[in-house]
Amino acid sequence: MxxxxxxxxxxxxxxxxxxxxxxxxxxxxxxxxxxxxxxxxxxxxxxxGPHPRPVVAAKLGVSNSGLARAGITEPLTTAEIKALLENPPAWLVQERATQAAVRAEKQRVAERERAAARDAE
Structure with a gap:
């Protein structure tokens, strides 16, 4: 490998x-x-850390695209991530809200598909 x-x-x-x-x-x-x-x-x-982008995104609760929109291009350490979480800047609050909305929409669609599958049986 x-x-x-x-x-x-x-x-x-x-x-x-x-x-x-x-x-x-x-x-x-x-x-x-x-x-x-x-x-x-x-x-x-x-x-x-320093942590790669997917790990940083997961720890912050945002997407990789959200990090890019915020201009976060360099790896962050655990201490830097904790500092952002303790005192979240506006971009982090917005990106976390966006991510939560995306998750809620995915769950809604999955539930609708499960209901349709049950009705089809």
Whole structure:
């Protein structure tokens, strides 16, 4: 597995990983070992960051597009994410509301489809 793929599956920023991880591919067994018993560097990256865009978006409760609209292009650390959550700027409040509306609409559509499927039976 390529280092970039492994980093994505592990939820870490490849540039923040140790050189030995970035330089070499890993086998499926090595990947599973990293997941089962993460080494100290992996546990620290997951806990403190810097985090890749999808992880930042998930922790903030917004979409990747919402981060882009807000101009957040660089990886954020856990401390930076906590600071944003403790004192949310206007863009974060708006993007979280947008994300909540999208989730509610998806749920409404799914419920309507389930009801239609029940009626069809």
């Amino acid at each position: 390529k280092p970039q793929s492994a980093a994505k599956k592990l939820g870490i920023l490849l540039d923040a990983a140790p050189e030995e991880f970035r330089a070499n591919g890993i086998t499926r067994d090595e990947f599973e070992a990293l997941q089962a018993e993460p080494p100290a560097w992996l546990a620290q990256l997951r806990a403190e």
